[in-house]
Amino acid sequence: MLKRNTGAKGHADIGAGALADQLAPVMTRCGQGDEGAFVRIYDELGSLVYGIILKVLRDPAQSEEVAQEVFTEVWRQAPRYEPGKGSVKGWIATIAHRRAVDRVRSEQSARNREDRDAVERHVDLTSAVEDLVGDELERQRVRVALQTLTEVQRKAVELAYYGGYTYREVAVLLDEPEGTVKTRIRDGLIRLRDEIGVSS
Amino acid sequence: MKPSGIDLHHLAGVYALNALDADELALFEAHLHGCELCQREVVEFCETAGLLALATAQPIPQRLRNFVDAVPGKCGLPRWASMSASQLFRRVLGSLEGTQQEFDSVAEETEQPRHA
Numbered sequence: 001m002l003k004r005n006t007g008a009k010g011h012a013d014i015g016a017g018a019l020a021d022q023l024a025p026v027m028t029r030c031g032q033g034d035e036g037a038f039v040r041i042y043d044e045l046g047s048l049v050y051g052i053i054l055k056v057l058r059d060p061a062q063s064e065e066v067a068q069e070v071f072t073e074v075w076r077q078a079p080r081y082e083p084g085k086g087s088v089k090g091w092i093a094t095i096a097h098r099r100a101v102d103r104v105r106s107e108q109s110a111r112n113r114e115d116r117d118a119v120e121r122h123v124d125l126t127s128a129v130e131d132l133v134g135d136e137l138e139r140q141r142v143r144v145a146l147q148t149l150t151e152v153q154r155k156a157v158e159l160a161y162y163g164g165y166t167y168r169e170v171a172v173l174l175d176e177p178e179g180t181v182k183t184r185i186r187d188g189l190i191r192l193r194d195e196i197g198v199s200s
Numbered sequence: 201m202k203p204s205g206i207d208l209h210h211l212a213g214v215y216a217l218n219a220l221d222a223d224e225l226a227l228f229e230a231h232l233h234g235c236e237l238c239q240r241e242v243v244e245f246c247e248t249a250g251l252l253a254l255a256t257a258q259p260i261p262q263r264l265r266n267f268v269d270a271v272p273g274k275c276g277l278p279r280w281a282s283m284s285a286s287q288l289f290r291r292v293l294g295s296l297e298g299t300q301q302e303f304d305s306v307a308e309e310t311e312q313p314r315h316a
């Protein structure tokens with residue numbers, strides 16, 4: 001098992017994922033206006049984009065709308081993608097998640113954000129697995145890695161990422177101090193990174 | 201005492217999960233600009249977040265696929281090829297500033313023949 005990285009040192013392996021990223025040259029072609037490259041990108045990552053948006057918004061029609069915005073943004077922003085700054089997957093997932101979160105927060109009044117049921121609702125990962133093309137093995141690894149977090153870390157990470165809540169909202173939902181939640185999210189992400197990194 | 205100056209280094213995680221409020225987001229992004237440690241952490245945490253997204257993958261609905269197929273035509277990116285360097289520069293500048301209207305209007309400009 002990898003040693004946990006906690007400080008400025010020990011980050012020498014950052015580029016590993018990006019180096020192995022077969023989609024990076026495809027993204028570069030996409031940025032040059034290659035429509036075939038764009039098709040390849042959404043063939044590979046479309047289900048990720050739609051899946052995370054649906055997870056956050058929970059409404060298929062709205063999720064489709066937001067996914068449309070994301071793919072449009074990906075095509076338009078493609079020339080700005082820098083392979084040295086992370087994988088295509090990480091880049092596109094960030095765009096998709098941010099758009100989903102923007103949407104959910106803009107409709108805060110429509111949703112009851114103080115809803116305590118949220119804690120239960122979002123701490124349920126295993127339901128998302130269906131017959132999908134793509135790397136089931138990798139998905140399985142993520143789910144296994146999530147189970148290695150402490151209960152409180154996992155809840156904080158899942159509410160923030162899958163629930164689309166700010167860490168301050170997470171603190172209210174979990175009835176914990178904000179600083180504690182911040183630390184748990186950070187520690188949880190480091191743990192996940194190290195767990196998933198082990199076998200990749 | 202300025203606790204926020206210290207705290208900012210610890211916001212890379214919540215930032216990567218888009219879990220910051222608007223006020224802290226602005227503070228952190230300003231900090232991020234000049235902090236290599238946080239930049240590295242953000243990249244790493246975004247990679248991890250990408251894997252969290254992967255775990256929730258769902259088949260794309262056909263309607264969405266049809267839309268996406270049409271995106272390049274709608275956005276007209278291939279027209280870039282015929283842009284002058286200054287038009288291209290302005291367009292890129294527009295996108296960097298996140299001003300989509302400007303972005304689009306520049307694109308339209310390149311379509312219309314100009315009459316002085």
Ligand SMILES: [Zn+2]
Binds near residue numbers: 231238239
């Ligand atoms: Zn920093």
